[in-house]
Amino acid sequence: MSGIRQPALETPSGWPGAEKAKAPEGAVNAARTFYQPACLRTAATLDESAAPSPVVRDVACRSALGESRLPGYDYCLNPYVGCGHACVYCYARSYALRRGRTERWGSYVDVKSNVAEVLAREAKRSLRRGVVGVSTLTDAYQPVEATRRLTQRCLKILLENGFRVAIQTKSDLVLRDLELLAEYGDRVSVGVTVTTLDKEAARRIEPGASDPWRRVEVLSRSKSAGLETWLFVGPILPFLTDGGLAEILDVARSLNVGEVLFDRLNMRPGVWPSVSEFLRANYPELLPKYAEVFYGNDRFYESLKERLGAEASSRGLRYSFCY
Ligand code: SF4
Numbered sequence: 432m433s434g435i436r437q438p439a440l441e442t443p444s445g446w447p448g449a450e451k452a453k454a455p456e457g458a459v460n461a462a463r464t465f466y467q468p469a470c471l472r473t474a475a476t477l478d479e480s481a482a483p484s485p486v487v488r489d490v491a492c493r494s495a496l497g498e499s500r501l502p503g504y505d506y507c508l509n510p511y512v513g514c515g516h517a518c519v520y521c522y523a524r525s526y527a528l529r530r531g532r533t534e535r536w537g538s539y540v541d542v543k544s545n546v547a548e549v550l551a552r553e554a555k556r557s558l559r560r561g562v563v564g565v566s567t568l569t570d571a572y573q574p575v576e577a578t579r580r581l582t583q584r585c586l587k588i589l590l591e592n593g594f595r596v597a598i599q600t601k602s603d604l605v606l607r608d609l610e611l612l613a614e615y616g617d618r619v620s621v622g623v624t625v626t627t628l629d630k631e632a633a634r635r636i637e638p639g640a641s642d643p644w645r646r647v648e649v650l651s652r653s654k655s656a657g658l659e660t661w662l663f664v665g666p667i668l669p670f671l672t673d674g675g676l677a678e679i680l681d682v683a684r685s686l687n688v689g690e691v692l693f694d695r696l697n698m699r700p701g702v703w704p705s706v707s708e709f710l711r712a713n714y715p716e717l718l719p720k721y722a723e724v725f726y727g728n729d730r731f732y733e734s735l736k737e738r739l740g741a742e743a744s745s746r747g748l749r750y751s752f753c754y
Pocket residue numbers: 514515516517518520521522523568569570601637640
């Protein structure tokens with residue numbers, strides 16, 4: 432279905448936009464302080480752990496569908512608050528911070544245990560049968576969904592009531608629901624986020640998410656099931672994932688995805704502490720470079736835009752930028 436896509440996380444009302452971020456106190460100096468040459472890195476500095484299981488808590492919600500201001504979307508649905516994928520770059524942590532959630536991102540998930548019942552009531556109202564983004568703040572197919580099945584139940588309600596849905600995920604768990612989605616195929620699109628096809632890098636950056644090649648499998652099987660598919664390539668991490676973008680575009684072409692979207696790393700509140708901690712532990716030589724890209728004058732993303740546009744065009748891909 433054309434026109435259904437999800438470029439980025441929902442921006443809650445009152446949340447500051449993605450205006451150029453100010454350097455957090457001491458960011459550049461901190462980067463320089465922690466800089467180490469690559470030769471000093473040892474295996475012991477690498478984070479080999481997968482994401483620990485988050486603490487899961489049941490909460491009640493008063494509403495299920497929210498209005499969305501994202502392009503192409505009318506509503507958003509977020510059955511979970513927090514995300515067990517624990518991506519180091521996730522800027523939903525900013526939203527959580529604003530609401531006083533200071534726990535480590537990825538360490539908790541609030542489950543809106545009554546969301547399906549609330550949605551079922553809302554779906555009976557005379558709402559316009561528009562496009563619902565599933566999900567726009569966290570991943571609706573994060574690990575807790577395997578047992579709680581709230582996303583599955585909500586999708587069924589939405590589709591049975593005539594809504595269209597656009598799913599965006601980093602999890603192959605969505606394949607569990609492929610039969611349901613295919614039943615309403617003309618009202619469903621499936622988008623997958625891939626930042627890198629390097630499994631080890633993905634495990635470090637997105638420790639709780641599916642292996643990137645499993646995500647590719649999601650696109651492939653969704654396409655075969657007759658669903659519209661799209662690929663979200665972002666956030667592109669300077670000097671870490673930009674080298675593998677051509678390979679990702681080759682995959683997009685081979686899968687004939689409907690659209691490719693590119694996004695930069697959004698340095699919203701809470702993101703720099705997470706990213707800088709990650710770099711310090713894994714790629715310390717990159718700290719000063721990041722400080723220059725995000726708080727200095729490096730025009731990394733502008734240059735990348737030109738290159739990516741050319742690469743996507745040469746492969747005949749429909750594409751757009753979220754920055
Ligand atoms: S999957 Fe999305 S919501 Fe979840 S941690 Fe990663 S970026 Fe954040």
